[in-house]
Structures are given as C-alpha cells and as structure tokens.
Amino acid sequence: MSTAITADTEERARNLAGTIREALVYLVDRESRDIRRMLPEALEAVEQAVPDQGSMRAASEALRALLGPDLTGRPERQATLDTLDQYDRALAQALRPPANVKLVIWDLDDTFWRGTLAEGDALDIPASHMEMVRELTRRGIVNAICSKNDFSAARSRLEQVGIWDHFVFPRIAFSPKGELIRDIVEQAQLRAENVLFIDDNMMNLEEARYYNPGLQTLDARLLPTLLERPGLAGKPDEGRRLAQYKMLEQRVRERCSASSNDEFLRHSDIRLRITPTREEDAERVHDMLARTNQLNFTKRRLSLDEVRALISDTSRSTATIAVRDRFGDHGVVGWYCLHDGTLEHFLFSCRIINLGVEQYVYEHLGRPRLEVSGETASSPFESETALDYLTLETQTHERQSTPESGPALPARRLRIYASGACDMYYLVGTLANPLTEVIFECNTFRGETRGVNVATEYLRSCFEMTDEDKAFCSRHFHNYTGQTAFRTRLLEGEHDYALFSFNDDAELFIHQHRDRPDLRVVLSESASYSVTPVLPPDGQDADAWLCEHFHSRGLITPERFRDNLQWIARQLPSRTRILLMTLPEYDYFRNALPSFPQYRRQCLRLNRVIRELCATDERFGLVEMNRYITDRSHFTDYVMHLRPERGFMIACEALRQMARHPVDADPLADLPVEGRRIVLLGKGLETLPCLLSLVAAGVKVEACASLEGGFSLGQDGPALRPVSTLAGRKSDFFAIVTPQLGTQADVLKELGYADRHDRWVLPESAFNLDWKER
Secondary structure (H helix, E strand, O other): OOOOOOHHHHHHHHHHHHHHHHHHHHHHHOOOHHHHHHHHHHHHHHHHHOOOOHHHHHHHHHHHHHOOOOOOOOOOHHHHHHHHHHHHHHHHHHHOOOOOOOEEEEOOEOOOEEOOHHHOOOOEOOHHHHHHHHHHHHOOOEEEEEEOOOHHHHHHHHHHOOOHHHEEEEEEOOOOHHHHHHHHHHHOOOOHHHEEEEEOOHHHHHHHHHHOOOOEEEEHHHHHHHHHOOOOOOOOOOOHHHHHHHHHHHHHHHHHHOOOHHHHHHHOOEEEEEEEOOHHHHHHHHHHHHHOOOOEOOOOOOOHHHHHHHHHOOOOEEEEEEEEEOOEEEEEEEEEEEEOOEEEEEEEOHHHOOOOHHHHHHHHOOOOEOOOOOOOOOOOOOOOOOOOOEEEOOOOOOOOOOOOOOOOOOOOOEEEEEEEOHHHHHHHHHHOOOOEEEEEEEOEEEOOEEEEOOOHHHHHHHHHOOHHHHHHHHHHEHHHOOOOOOOOOOOOOOOOEEEEOOHHHHHOEEEEEOOOOOOEEEEOOEOOOOOOOEOOOOOOOHHHHHHHHEEEEEOOOHHHHHHHHHHHHHHOOOOOEEEEEOOOOOOOOEOOEOOOHHHHHHHHHHHHHHHHHHHHOOOEEEEOHHHOOOOHHHEOOEOOOEOHHHHHHHHHHHHHHHHOOOOOOOOOOOOOOOOOEEEEEEOOOOHHHHHHHHHHOOOOEEEEEEOOOOOOOOOOOOOEEEHHHHOOOOOOEEEEEOHHHHOOHHHHHHHOOOOOOOEEEOOOOEOOOOOOOO
C-alpha cells in the first residue's frame, strides 16, 4: 500500500466484502441480473480501497472466474464458499497495518539498475537508488539482493560504484526467486512479514509471495515512494544494524562452509576398544559409577569392593570402553556389566557426549534388556545418524612411540587453565594437543548430587572463606563434601592462558548466612532438580534448616559477577591472558524444559558484562560462543551439550584468541631447526589446533599443509597448502608433523622428510581429564 488505510476506508472495504459474499451465495441458488451487474463494481471498489495488493487481486480474479468469462455462469456452492474464504483472508491481510520492515530485498535488472546485465547492456545505476540503500541503512533497515544473474559480474558492478558492502545475504543465481528469498529470510532469522521485496516483474512478486506467505512486495515502478512507505520509517541507527547482520552473515557462511556435524565425525577417525574389565580397572570404574550421571543409564552406585566383586564374578560379562580420535586419546570412558541378557550397568563419561558411542556399544551388544533410570542426555536405543564413522578395534591399540631422536614433548608446552561446565567437555579435549598442558576443572557429580561447582562466587570462596566456614559448608552442603572442594588449581603455577565459561553463574542460586553475611554459598541442585542440596543436622528438615539460617540472594548480580572477574584477574599473574566465553543466547534450555526465560535473561545480563570487560580491559579476551550456537541442531538435549563439531569450532576460536596474544614459550628449543623456516604438516582437521597452538607459543609458522584439507585457517595463519607443494623443500623448511600424519612413513618419505634431522613428529599422548574426587 502506498498510503495507510483510514478507518473509513477499512469500514467501507469490509462492508463491500460482506455484500460480495451475500451476492455470490445468492447466485448459487437463483438468478439475478442486478446482482451480476453489481458484483464487478463491488470487486473493483474493494481493489481501489486497498491498492497494490497482489494477493487481493488474485482473490478477486478467483471470484470473477466463478462466474465465467462473460459473468453468466452459475457458481458451484462449495467452490464459492472456499473462494470467498480465500478472499476474506486476503482482505484481512490487506487491511492489516504493514509490519515494520527490517530487511529490503532488491532485484537488480530494471530495478536497482536500468538495463539487463546478462544481455551486455550499459547499466545505469541511479544515484537516487544508491542513496535509498544508504538511507535505509541509516534507519536501521538492512538491504539484501535477489537477482537472476552471474554472481561475480553483479558483485563487480556493485563494487565499482561502492555500494556492495551495504548489502547482506546476496542471492545472485539463475534460480527461482521464491526459494532464494525464503533462504534469505531464514538465514537472516526474520519473519516474512518484516521483509519487503522489490522487483519489476509481477510474476516474480507473485512467486515470492507464494513461497513466503506474509512477505511484503513492491512494484519497482513505485520505487520513488519507497522511503515514505508505511513500515519503513526505522529509527536512527548509523549502520549498527548492518554491522550486526554482517556478523550474522559471517556465522552463516562459516556454518555452510564448515563440515556438517556428521562430516566432522567422519573426519574425526573415532575408534573404540572394548576390553574385558581387569582388576586394575576397578578404581576407574568405581570413579565413573560415582560421578557419571548424564550418560549413566542405570545409575546404580557401588562401593569399590562391590566393583571388584562384580569384576571377578564369572557369571557376569563386564568390559571397559576406551575411545580415541585424531585429536587424542580419551582413555577409558565407559563400562558395562551384562548378566542374563540384562545390562545391570551401562554408563559413559560426559567427555564423549554426542559422539554416538553409547548407541554403538548398545548395538554391538545385541540390544540387551536395559531399563533406563532417570533423565539422561541421550537415548542408547536410537541414533540421529548412521554410526558407520565409528571403528571397533579388535586388538588393543598400542600408542606409537615417537620415532624421533628429538624430545618426547616440546621444550615447554603452553599452560592452559580451563574452568567450566558441559559446554567445555569436547572443547577442552581439542585444546589438549601435544603442544599444550591443560588443567580442567568442571562441575562434577558425586552420586546424584553435584560435588563441586565452578561458579565465580565459588572460586572466590576458595581463597576468601575462613577454614571454619569451609568446615561448616562441608558438613551441611552436598556440593562442598568432595575431597576437591575448595582445592581449585586456579592459582597453581603460572598459566599462560585461563579460559572460563559460566553456566553455574547463570543457573545456581547464592545463599547468604543470616548471622554471618560474609558466608555466601553456591548451592547445586541434584541432577533431577528434586533434591535440596542440604545436609541438615539429624532430625531436621532440609528446607526448613536452610530457610532458618540463610537468605536466598537468587542468581548472581551483574555487578557482583563483574567484581568476581576482576578479582580473579588480580589474583592471576599479570602475564596470564584471561579468556571469557559467552553464555548461549539461543532461546532453548533443555528438552525437559524448552523455555526457561530466567536462565536466558541471566545469560544476556552476564554476557553484557563479559563483552564490556573484554572491550575495555586488555587483560581479557572474548570467546564468542554465539557465533557458533545459532541453530537447534548445534546441541542435543541441552543448550550446553554441544555437538562435537561446535565444540571443535569454539576451541579453535579460543586458540585464535591465544594466537593473537602469543607467549614466548619456545617449544622448539631442543630441535635441529638450524635456521630453517618452520612448516606444519598434518593429515586433516587436527592440523588447525596444532597450528594455532604453535603460533600462540610464539613460533613463526611460515607454511602449513594438510593431506586432506577440508578446513580454513582463517586470518590467523599462513595459507593452507596441499602437502605436495612442500615436497623436497627440507633445505628451506624444518617440518613439525602432527601425530596423525606421523604414522604415514611413506608420505613423509615421498615429501623428503624421512630423515629425523628434518622433521619432528609431535608425540601422541592420552589426555585423561582429571575429574574424579581425590
């Protein structure tokens, strides 16, 4: 509509529509020459009242068609009623005030410019059209392109006049426009009602509306009225909204160019070893039974003696499950106990969440009887994808010893401290490569109840709480009873980097003692949120005891959160770079509770603090989770249970932050480099974290080559080359070789790096996260 519809016009249009309905229903059963003469006039009057509405014109034509070309036909009852309903819906849509436009999609040929690019016309781009785009940008309205053209040629022409960078999500291809526009709307995360499409071809406008119900459209002949049209007023923005959509566009581009999660898993070379439980495995099994919850499908807790008895019971079949992939060895991550066709115990460590291991093992065992206890992070009975990317090793894998005369480990590895929750499980496994030494502290479980949490308030209490108060907490609260309670390794040694995520700050309540205000505790609920995490004195109700002695202060305030982060920065050595990972802003919590507005609001509040600190204090670096968690498919049952592909991406983002602020670790000090430049040779995806770790350690990597490719180094490293381009260059380059490529002696020989004097194969070593209670 070129102008807003007045109340009088709306009332007249609705009255006419009622008359049209009565007239057509009348003609179904009887004849009336007067009604037949009146109908075209009424239809035309409605069209004049609500102009420029393609859907209204189409509905009017459908009504005319009921009467035939000469308007003498007798309409069929059901067809008449259906067509009238369609007409009423079109009218209601036309009379609705247009939604505010957030995105304008431009056609190019004979719309944005005059002429047809593909026909070699001399294109004329009116200055007024370019100014419209700039003005819309100033109003906070973003511009996109949908055009049937050659992408490179169209982009080149727009770059020549300096307007290309004002557009996002350009869809320039010889493809149907309706589907291209639907793709733009989806990628921009908008509703069609908030999008306006401009084209000179009526068929294109109709097609766009068909594929995108509610889409606003504009005939290009009406372009001079664009900036005055309803819904396009916007508000002063000066390009901030465009910058935000450029960031969104980059996220979408990375998501599309990156491997899908399935492809990522197939490239990860995941291998399982199922081994009969040995007596020396008893402590590891007992530890998993005690603290594994989200992938513990049976949840039967045993003492160490009971575990040993089960292992020695010949009537039962028990086995450990170990997993390794091209990023490292996860060690023993699962255990089962099978008796008379029933799984009495079936559990896995959360470190392999979303790898499909539990489903694979269950299938391998022949799908025995299994009664799942309580809520779990996945189902062992079904998988979202084929599990053919997993390989079962029939013999125990012997880790290859380093074939070098050089050091078994770098002269000095990067020292990384990490603190977080489920979101960091797979992430930390990627950070832990042969060039790094990682300390990871996470929120573990002791039986049904969380043992230690990692909220900033808890970390601070480890140093500020008195011994008397610590003893009090250990007596009265589940999550302070573990042997590692108050024993954080935050200040253990000098870390090069400290990485934090903050789920506990977003989810857990703080309680303050009524008589001792300095005593503040962070209480962790049980895994099922049904058990109060309190150990009251004998005979007292847990909730009543808590209310008698403590005030609930709710979630941590942004002010206290900021103060805690700055306190942590003051405690750490000034050389330690502090990396803060944002909380997820995607509007989903977990399958059992999809909507949890309180959690999301807290995430947004704390993220504001994180981003402000990282922008204003050079000690802090930002790891933006929300660049990578933008879709429901990026996690499983819980927004913090990330797909492995996403964990890998975020880990590389953290390593990029480290690489931008390198330390002088000199990990190659003991190697015979002899003045040669450094090249990194890898097999595939594992090459990227190794490269970023080398750069973060202060190593200047001149070249990087991958046997398989399949990823981008971005702006933080040299161009990725095929390995063949470095063949015979040992006089120029000393090669650092990832463990995955180091096992392929024939490839190294073909490249000319068979001599250990010319290369160093990074050692393959297991990274067993130390999560157990000590």
